[in-house]
Amino acid sequence: MAYVISDDCVSCGSCEGGCPVGAISQGDAHFEIDADACVECGACAGQCPVGAISQG
Template identity: 70%
Template sequence: MAYVISDECISCGACEAACPVSAISAGDDKYVIDADTCIECGACEGECPVGAPHAE
């Protein structure tokens, strides 16, 4: 299962700070997850105030 960040992202950076492998970075209009780096731990999902990161 790959993790993605939905359009609900408010670019607060909470997910990036929570990621233990630095797989999340700021994109043009929202944060993005590098699927090759992501270890699918779900840490980002629990920190996001709007639930933007999710398993797909």
């Protein structure tokens, strides 16, 4: 199951740089993960300073 970013996201961009497949981009309210591109590695979750990323 792909990772998801909650509304707790502060749009710092740390996760985007940590994604090895480029599945994360800036959305309207906060960063978003493209579920089809996500390889479920969890690298983004480790990069998030506010813990806004979890496996959905």
